[in-house]
Amino acid sequence: MTGAVSCLAGIEGVGVIIHGSSGCYYYPATVLRKEVHCTFLIEEDIIFGAAQRLRELITDIRSRYNAIAVVHTCTPAIIGDDIADFPGMEDIIIIDSPGFFGTFEEGYRCAHDSLPVSIDPNKKGVNLDGINLLDPFSLGNTMEATRILANAGIAVSAVFSSCHLEQLSQISPVTVSANPDLSGAWGENRGSLLGVDQTKNTILGLVERGCGGNPDEILKEAESAEQHIVRSCDKYLQRFDPPSVALFGGFSYTVFAAGMLEKYLDASINCIGSRTLPRPSRFKVTATGSLAMVRDLIERDPPDLIIGSSFERMIRPSAAFVPFTYPLRGMVRLRARPLVGIQGELGLMEDVLNACKDRIVHRSDGTAGALG
Amino acid sequence: MNSSRNEGCTLTGALSVTTAITDGITIIHGPDGCAHHNSSLLHALQVDSDRLFAPDILSTSLSETEVIFGGEKALEETIRQAAVCEPGVLCVLTSCVSAAIGDDVQAVCRDFSHLPIVVVPTEGFLGGGFSQGVEHALIALSDLGETGEQNGRVTLIGEKNLEYEVEANYLEISRLLSLLGISIDLRFVRNIPAAAVRNLGSASLNILRDPSLIRVGNALESHFGTPFVPAFPVGLEGTRVFLETVGRILGIDSKWAVSAEQKNQNRLIESFHNIRGMVLSSGTNTHPIPSLFEELQQIFDLSFDSRGKTVPIPDPLPVGTSGLSRLLHRWRRICRE
Numbered sequence: 001m002t003g004a005v006s007c008l009a010g011i012e013g014v015g016v017i018i019h020g021s022s023g024c025y026y027y028p029a030t031v032l033r034k035e036v037h038c039t040f041l042i043e044e045d046i047i048f049g050a051a052q053r054l055r056e057l058i059t060d061i062r063s064r065y066n067a068i069a070v071v072h073t074c075t076p077a078i079i080g081d082d083i084a085d086f087p088g089m090e091d092i093i094i095i096d097s098p099g100f101f102g103t104f105e106e107g108y109r110c111a112h113d114s115l116p117v118s119i120d121p122n123k124k125g126v127n128l129d130g131i132n133l134l135d136p137f138s139l140g141n142t143m144e145a146t147r148i149l150a151n152a153g154i155a156v157s158a159v160f161s162s163c164h165l166e167q168l169s170q171i172s173p174v175t176v177s178a179n180p181d182l183s184g185a186w187g188e189n190r191g192s193l194l195g196v197d198q199t200k201n202t203i204l205g206l207v208e209r210g211c212g213g214n215p216d217e218i219l220k221e222a223e224s225a226e227q228h229i230v231r232s233c234d235k236y237l238q239r240f241d242p243p244s245v246a247l248f249g250g251f252s253y254t255v256f257a258a259g260m261l262e263k264y265l266d267a268s269i270n271c272i273g274s275r276t277l278p279r280p281s282r283f284k285v286t287a288t289g290s291l292a293m294v295r296d297l298i299e300r301d302p303p304d305l306i307i308g309s310s311f312e313r314m315i316r317p318s319a320a321f322v323p324f325t326y327p328l329r330g331m332v333r334l335r336a337r338p339l340v341g342i343q344g345e346l347g348l349m350e351d352v353l354n355a356c357k358d359r360i361v362h363r364s365d366g367t368a369g370a371l372g
Numbered sequence: 373m374n375s376s377r378n379e380g381c382t383l384t385g386a387l388s389v390t391t392a393i394t395d396g397i398t399i400i401h402g403p404d405g406c407a408h409h410n411s412s413l414l415h416a417l418q419v420d421s422d423r424l425f426a427p428d429i430l431s432t433s434l435s436e437t438e439v440i441f442g443g444e445k446a447l448e449e450t451i452r453q454a455a456v457c458e459p460g461v462l463c464v465l466t467s468c469v470s471a472a473i474g475d476d477v478q479a480v481c482r483d484f485s486h487l488p489i490v491v492v493p494t495e496g497f498l499g500g501g502f503s504q505g506v507e508h509a510l511i512a513l514s515d516l517g518e519t520g521e522q523n524g525r526v527t528l529i530g531e532k533n534l535e536y537e538v539e540a541n542y543l544e545i546s547r548l549l550s551l552l553g554i555s556i557d558l559r560f561v562r563n564i565p566a567a568a569v570r571n572l573g574s575a576s577l578n579i580l581r582d583p584s585l586i587r588v589g590n591a592l593e594s595h596f597g598t599p600f601v602p603a604f605p606v607g608l609e610g611t612r613v614f615l616e617t618v619g620r621i622l623g624i625d626s627k628w629a630v631s632a633e634q635k636n637q638n639r640l641i642e643s644f645h646n647i648r649g650m651v652l653s654s655g656t657n658t659h660p661i662p663s664l665f666e667e668l669q670q671i672f673d674l675s676f677d678s679r680g681k682t683v684p685i686p687d688p689l690p691v692g693t694s695g696l697s698r699l700l701h702r703w704r705r706i707c708r709e
Contacts, residue, residue: 001405002405002408002409020497021381021468021497022377022378022379022380022381022497022501023380023381023382023383023384023497023501023502024381024497026380026381026413027409027412027413030413031412040377040378041377041497042376042377042497043497043498043499043500046498074402074403074467074468074469074472075468075469075472075497075498078439078469078472078473079472098403099402099403099404099405099406099469100402100403100405100434100435100436100438100439100469101435101436102435103404289404289431289433290407290429290430290431291411291426291427291428291429292428292430295426310415310419311411311415311426314415314425314426315426326412327412327415327416329415329416329419329420330419330420
């Protein structure tokens with residue numbers, strides 16, 4: 001449910017209704033920081049029928065939006081509440097993705113694929129997908145992807161899921177991804193922008209396909225960025241051993257970060273805990289669906305560095321920590337940080353080196369880190 | 373069932389209690405989403421209170437299959453998984469999904485009678501709201517209590533574990549009780565091991581966090597014979613009355629304590645003399661002005677008017693003299709702007 005709401009709430013012009021109780025509503029409403037509506041069901045509604053309450057809410061708010069989307073929570077889905085057949089409700093986007101149907105990503109994709117999209121074969125530019133409001137890199141990724149594509153002479157047609165509904169009525173036939181875990185059905189997928197290498201390949205592929213433009217500026221910037229990273233990592237390795245690392249987050253993000261750390265820092269990857277369905281990879285990736293599993297992974301082979309959320313940070317506060325996925329509590333984060341593109345890789349490596357150095361220096365002078 | 377539409381989930385209320393047992397594990401018999409968003413909420417609120425905290429929650433991960441064929445097997449498996457960790461108590465919480473599909477959770481748990489299992493009937497929003505969850509969890513966990521000799525001490529019942537000021541409120545109650553020469557024996561339930569709940573029947577007095585827990589107070593009085601005070605004190609006069617009430621119930625002369633607190637309150641009033649005559653506004657808060665503020669209006673000659681400086685009207689209201697002092701500091705800061 002939260003995945004579906006996260007996708008829909010990113011589309012300006014869509015009024016999102018959570019058809020469920022306040023308990024189901026508060027989490028997405030709080031973490032997404034977007035206006036989301038709710039039918040606020042109570043037990044009596046389930047006994048006497050909740051559809052009427054939903055229809056009334058739709059009637060109340062529909063003049064404020066270009067479209068209305070209703071996301072069913074568990075109980076209305078079980079009792080089979082349905083308004084699609086009611087007169088005047090035919091254009092309502094109904095997303096049946098209650099919590100028991102699956103994961104966040106499945107809910108996101110279900111909503112993504114239900115959006116009223118029309119592909120224009122002649123539309124220039126590309127679409128960007130894999131943007132998710134809950135992702136701490138959401139805004140940064142949109143900005144960095146747009147910058148990189150613009151520097152290669154490629155316009156962004158639509159962003160899934162952070163654009164206006166009108167932009168979906170005429171999207172490009174080509175899509176690139178900021179996060180392949182969330183890639184959906186719209187447009188021919190031409191690769192991702194995760195990492196400098198992948199960014200270069202994707203941009204070259206787009207130019208070759210006739211989507212843009214000139215890749216020279218981006219290739220030059222990428223080369224310079226790689227030199228910066230190599231120089232900084234080499235300097236680090238002159239004084240310190242490579243860190244052992246535990247990574248937690250979505251599959252694509254964590255595998256990208258693990259590859260980067262191995263490539264530039266010769267880091268050893270103790271474990272990767274994936275919150276999304278793992279796919280084949282040269283790293284051993286474990287699906288982690290609970291904090292108990294996360295704790296087990298970390299305690300089985302304690303790492304020097306944890307890349308993940310504040311959950312993982314808590315389990316081993318003595319490790320260096322780099323914020324990577326939600327929830328990120330107990331810290332102030334104001335600016336937009338990308339993970340994709342050239343700035344994304346630079347930023348992640350910068351965070352890793354600083355966190356590892358801070359931990360070692362604090363240990364040697366006898367002081368603990370902020371939460372150590 | 374009288375549940376407010378915007379009160380939040382029963383499950384969340386119950387979790388705010390059960391996850392405060394330090395050696396306990398809580399099983400949510402529901403979809404992973406319930407466990408995820410509640411874990412995230414509990415984590416966020418505890419980190420905001422400078423406490424590193426990952427709630428020990430397991431989910432039975434109900435999926436479409438269990439919704440169709442029943443989720444009792446999933447519950448059995450999860451109980452077995454939790455038992456490996458030998459928790460002090462294993463709390464099993466139901467959700468709206470398990471309630472809607474009609475799983476017999478009690479029957480499943482009876483098959484594990486060798487384990488310290490407490491079933492908390494929560495049923496998500498089908499079981500009421502947040503406060504019903506708190507109430508159900510406290511009553512269910514009280515089954516771990518044992519009747520004992522009254523020890524002359526006090527148990528705090530139902531501290532609001534998600535409240536930002538929870539520890540400050542605890543310190544204030546401790547301070548007030550110390551004026552009567554009384555100490556707190558048990559915090560039911562806040563950061564205690566399951567074994568500590570055994571002492572629940574030994575307290576000479578229970579102090580409820582607020583009157584919404586009256587049914588819990590009645591249940592404990594009926595079961596253990598422990599009298600109760602219905603709420604933490606609010607307001608200056610309310611704090612003095614609290615001391616008198618506790619003293620009367622425990623057979624302690626409260627005159628000295630009340631007099632000492634009166635002097636403390638006089639000092640407080642004097643230190644805030646410069647807010648006298650201020651015009652304040654409760655902003656968009658449409659709730660009626662509580663009696664606490666009528667008391668403050670009289671003491672400080674304040675008036676509430678929409679043209680005044682907008683000040684916070686906290687909910688719940690500040691506890692004791694210290695809580696009121698902190699509130700007045702916040703008001704004075706705003707009046708200086």
